[in-house]
Amino acid sequence: MEPDFLTLTIGRQKNIALIAHDGKKAELIQWCKDNAEILKKHFLCGTGTTAKMITDQTGLPVKGYNSGPLGGDQQIGAKIVEGKVDFVIFFSDPLTAAPHDPDVKALLRIAQVYDIPIANNKATADFMIHSELMDEEYNHNVINFNKNIRQRASTIK
Numbered sequence: 001m002e003p004d005f006l007t008l009t010i011g012r013q014k015n016i017a018l019i020a021h022d023g024k025k026a027e028l029i030q031w032c033k034d035n036a037e038i039l040k041k042h043f044l045c046g047t048g049t050t051a052k053m054i055t056d057q058t059g060l061p062v063k064g065y066n067s068g069p070l071g072g073d074q075q076i077g078a079k080i081v082e083g084k085v086d087f088v089i090f091f092s093d094p095l096t097a098a099p100h101d102p103d104v105k106a107l108l109r110i111a112q113v114y115d116i117p118i119a120n121n122k123a124t125a126d127f128m129i130h131s132e133l134m135d136e137e138y139n140h141n142v143i144n145f146n147k148n149i150r151q152r153a154s155t156i157k
Contacts, residue, residue, distance in 0.1 A: 015042070038130075
């Protein structure tokens with residue numbers, strides 16, 4: 001019998017996405033500076049403007065995707081689905097409306113579906129990055145999507 005869940009492994013070297021709304025970019029950059037010794041051990045990526053600003057101001061190499069409003073949040077979400085992002089730091093601004101809010105919600109949703117650690121503020125990011133799990137492999141369970149698709153396809157007429 002096929003299992004309902006599959007076990008995936010987040011490696012010792014994490015694939016970390018760094019994202020920040022405009023009003024939180026300075027805070028994320030400072031957080032990256034404060035945690036540069038840890039971050040430099042991992043593969044970093046991020047949405048366009050944030051990635052460029054972090055690299056320029058910290059020297060950390062951050063692979064940039066598109067800016068959030070131009071699809072960058074969706075690109076990061078796609079990388080989660082592909083298994084190429086397994087950890088998200090997203091300093092969101094809860095007090096400012098974002099025109100691409102549906103994209104942000106989709107990114108958060110896909111991170112939940114794939115059981116990806118995600119921090120939406122500095123306190124959570126601090127707890128995550130200073131966890132003993134940062135230097136270890138971590139196994140987590142995700143829904144067996146192939147089984148789910150086969151079951152759905154067999155019931156839809």
